Amino acid sequence: AQSVSQHNHHVILSEAASLELGCNYSYGGTVNLFWYVQYPGQHLQLLLKYFSGDPLVKGIKGFEAEFIKSKFSFNLRKPSVQWSDTAEYFCAFRRAGGYNKLIFGAGTRLAVHP
Amino acid sequence: DTEVTQTPKHLVMGMTNKKSLKCEQHMGHRAMYWYKQKAKKPPELMFVYSYEKLSINESVPSRFSPECPNSSLLNLHLHALQPEDSALYLCASSQDRSGKNTEAFFGQGTRLTVV
Numbered sequence: 001a002q003s004v005s006q007h008n009h010h011v012i013l014s015e016a017a018s019l020e021l022g023c024n025y026s027y028g029g030t031v032n033l034f035w036y037v038q039y040p041g042q043h044l045q046l047l048l049k050y051f052s053g054d055p056l057v058k059g060i061k062g063f064e065a066e067f068i069k070s071k072f073s074f075n076l077r078k079p080s081v082q083w084s085d086t087a088e089y090f091c092a093f094r095r096a097g098g099y100n101k102l103i104f105g106a107g108t109r110l111a112v113h114p
Numbered sequence: 115d116t117e118v119t120q121t122p123k124h125l126v127m128g129m130t131n132k133k134s135l136k137c138e139q140h141m142g143h144r145a146m147y148w149y150k151q152k153a154k155k156p157p158e159l160m161f162v163y164s165y166e167k168l169s170i171n172e173s174v175p176s177r178f179s180p181e182c183p184n185s186s187l188l189n190l191h192l193h194a195l196q197p198e199d200s201a202l203y204l205c206a207s208s209q210d211r212s213g214k215n216t217e218a219f220f221g222q223g224t225r226l227t228v229v
Contacts (some may be wrong), residue, residue: 029141034217043118044157044204044220101170102218104156 002027004091004105012111013081021076021108023091030096033074035065036104037089047089050074051096061085087113118221120205126227129195135204135224137188146188147218148180149204157204163188164210195228202226 007022025031035047048059055067065076074091091105118139127133137146145164149157162170163182177199179191188205203226206218 032216036220043222044206046217046219049217101159101162102157102159107154107156 001097002093002103004093004103006089006091006105006108008108009106010109010111012113013112015083016080017112019076019078019081019085019110021089021091021110023076023105024072025074025091025093025103026072026082027093027095031044032094032096033067034092034094034102035059035063035074035076036090036092037087038090040109044090047076081110081112083112083114086110117205118205118207118219118220119225120203122162123222124225124227126229127192127195129229131195131198132191132193134192135190135203135205137190137207137221138186139207139219140186141207141219142185142209143207143219144185144210145208145216146182147206147208148188148190149201149206149220151202151204151223153201161190192226195226197228200227 003025003026033050036044036102037045037047048057048064048065050057050067058064063078063087065074087110089108092102115116121136148160150160153158159172160174161180166182166185177194181189202223205221206221208216208218
C-alpha cells in the first residue's frame with residue numbers, strides 16, 4: 001500500500017537551531033512530493049513541492065527539501081529556525097499523472113523555544 | 115485570489131440533524147476535494163470531484179453526500195451523523211490532473227461537532 005512515513009512526531013528546538021524532518025514514501029513509480037505546514041489555528045499551506053527537475057527545491061520562509069529517489073525520501077530542512085516556525089508539518093505525495101489523491105504522513109509537531 | 119473559502123467555520127449538530135458544509139474557490143480549478151482531519155492526525159481523503167463529476171469516493175459512509183453544483187462550489191451534505199464523525203472537514207482545490215502545477219490549496223476547514 002502507498003504510504004508516507006514521517007520519522008519524528010514531535011521535535012523541540014531552540015531558536016537558531018537547524019532543522020531536518022524526515023519523510024519517506026512507498027511507491028515505486030514517478031511521484032509528486034509536497035511539504036505542507038499548519039500553523040496553530042490556521043489552514044494547511046504549501047511550503048514547497050517537487051514535480052521534476054532539480055531534486056533540491058526551495059520553498060517559502062527559508063525552507064528547502066531534497067528528493068533522493070534511491071532512498072524514496074524527501075526531507076525538509078531549514079538552517080536556522082525561528083519561534084514563528086512552531087507548527088505542524090506534513091509531508092505528502094501523489095502518484096504523478098494519475099488522479100490527484102494526496103497521501104499525507106502523520107505529521108511532525110515542531111515547537112521552537114525562544 | 116488564491117483562497118478556498120469554507121462555511122461555516124464551526125458547526126454543532128445533533129445526530130438526527132441535516133446540515134451542509136460549503137466550499138468555494140475562484141481560481142478556475144477544476145478538481146475539488148473533501149478531506150477529514152481528526153485531532154492530531156493527518157488529513158484523510160474522502161471525495162474528489164473532477165470537472166464537476168465525482169471521480170473518487172474513498173468508501174465514505176452514505177451519511178456523507180457530496181455535491182458539486184458548478185466549477186466553483188462544493189458542498190458536503192450531512193445526515194444522521196455519529197459522534198465519531200466529529201472532526202475538521204477540509205476542502206481543497208487544484209487544477210485538473212493534466213495540469214503541470216497541481217498542488218492543492220486548502221481552506222481553513224469546518225470544525226464539526228456531533229452531539
